[in-house]
Amino acid sequence: MDLSVELLGLKFENPLGPSAGPLTEGLENMRFFNSNKCGVNVSKTISVLGADVPKPCIAGTTNTIYNCELWSELHSDVWINEILPTIHAEKKKPLIISAGYHEEDFRNLIPKLDPFADIFEISTHYVKENLAGIVRSIRENTDKPVFMKLSPHVIDFLEFTKIVLDAGATGIVAINSLGPGTAIDLKKRSVLLAENIWMSGPSIKPIALHRIYNIRKAYPDIPIIGVGGIGKAEDVLEFMLAGADLVQMLSSALIKGRQLYDKIIKDLPAVLEKYGFSSIEEIRDIRKETVFKDVDTFVDNFPSFNDKCNMCGLCVRICPAGALSAEETIVVDKEKCIHCGLCESRCPQDAIFGVLR
Numbered sequence: 001m002d003l004s005v006e007l008l009g010l011k012f013e014n015p016l017g018p019s020a021g022p023l024t025e026g027l028e029n030m031r032f033f034n035s036n037k038c039g040v041n042v043s044k045t046i047s048v049l050g051a052d053v054p055k056p057c058i059a060g061t062t063n064t065i066y067n068c069e070l071w072s073e074l075h076s077d078v079w080i081n082e083i084l085p086t087i088h089a090e091k092k093k094p095l096i097i098s099a100g101y102h103e104e105d106f107r108n109l110i111p112k113l114d115p116f117a118d119i120f121e122i123s124t125h126y127v128k129e130n131l132a133g134i135v136r137s138i139r140e141n142t143d144k145p146v147f148m149k150l151s152p153h154v155i156d157f158l159e160f161t162k163i164v165l166d167a168g169a170t171g172i173v174a175i176n177s178l179g180p181g182t183a184i185d186l187k188k189r190s191v192l193l194a195e196n197i198w199m200s201g202p203s204i205k206p207i208a209l210h211r212i213y214n215i216r217k218a219y220p221d222i223p224i225i226g227v228g229g230i231g232k233a234e235d236v237l238e239f240m241l242a243g244a245d246l247v248q249m250l251s252s253a254l255i256k257g258r259q260l261y262d263k264i265i266k267d268l269p270a271v272l273e274k275y276g277f278s279s280i281e282e283i284r285d286i287r288k289e290t291v292f293k294d295v296d297t298f299v300d301n302f303p304s305f306n307d308k309c310n311m312c313g314l315c316v317r318i319c320p321a322g323a324l325s326a327e328e329t330i331v332v333d334k335e336k337c338i339h340c341g342l343c344e345s346r347c348p349q350d351a352i353f354g355v356l357r
């Protein structure tokens with residue numbers, strides 16, 4: 001099964017890479033992703049000075065990572081003189097260099113990072129103004145593709161996209177972590193980590209898909225890297241159907257371990273086959289005719305039941321309109337049914353059809 005992706009003249013063996021964060025900090029971590037099965041390597045966000053990160057800075061639950069980490073704690077000289085030359089010499093796959101944050105940082109940094117980068121990815125997480133000026137300060141110092149990374153607290157993300165593209169950016173990475181938020185540790189009667197924390201992992205996946213889908217709809221031809229909540233091979237397919245050309249993952253690997261990258265890539269062929277795709281590129285080719293087609297057509301259909309129904313009764317218990325009852329079979333009260341689709345989405349047997357798109 002062909003998992004490869006071609007983008008901007010670069011060939012990626014598969015679409016998955018790490019996302020900027022603690023797993024891509026420093027030489028040993030960068031070497032790990034240079035050698036594992038990922039199709040692309042990504043650095044931690046490099047700024048001129050190393051960040052002074054409040055500790056502790058990462059906590060996790062089954063579906064969510066909370067963090068108050070900043071950019072790389074290493075001075076940019078360490079990246080430029082030691083880490084990036086070593087990775088470049090040992091290079092096995094394209095490298096995305098993440099950098100931040102302000103015009104003066106980029107005028108200093110981009111020329112020094114440029115020899116090592118195939119693509120630049122620019123964090124805008126702490127940027128409040130001058131987005132266009134920031135993009136121009138990068139563009140003036142490199143001919144490489146420049147992807148601006150969208151944070152989900154940017155409400156007008158289409159305006160963000162327009163501003164950065166008009167100023168010379170090549171594409172978008174969506175999304176950074178969600179927040180700021182606060183979590184309370186009930187047992188310790190304190191705030192978890194810090195007052196302002198950022199959330200990521202499977203719990204933010206619908207928000208990432210929303211941004212990717214809507215940016216793709218508005219800009220059918222720009223390159224998009226999707227990130228936010230990926231944790232299994234099925235997610236990679238969903239992100240690509242929604243509009244991503246490449247994908248990244250961090251939090252699920254923090255929750256389960258970094259072996260997850262190779263597992264997802266190993267699982268991809270079987271999952272592609274299960275959903276009837278013959279390659280990753282096929283998803284990019286067909287999404288215009290599938291997921292972006294007729295999305296505004298709504299229908300009022302009643303649920304139908306196939307012979308997989310084992311009368312478990314879940315649909316009867318959860319129907320918000322009280323329209324289903326268990327008799328010899330499940331009976332639909334057509335006066336009461338509101339055509340919402342919940343029963344079909346929740347049926348454990350896949351026995352209900354006809355309501356959802």
Ligand SMILES: Cc1cc2nc3c(=O)[nH]c(=O)nc-3n(C[C@H](O)[C@H](O)[C@H](O)COP(=O)(O)O)c2cc1C
Pocket residue numbers: 019020021022044045058065066067068069070071072098123149175176177199200201202204227228229230248249250251252
């Ligand atoms: C601990 C931690 C540190 C992060 N550091 C960075 C960073 O330095 N630069 C950046 O652009 N994004 C950073 N992120 C955001 C991730 O790269 C990613 O966009 C976000 O977590 C959503 O993806 P995920 O759900 O797969 O983790 C960080 C996220 C976490 C959890």
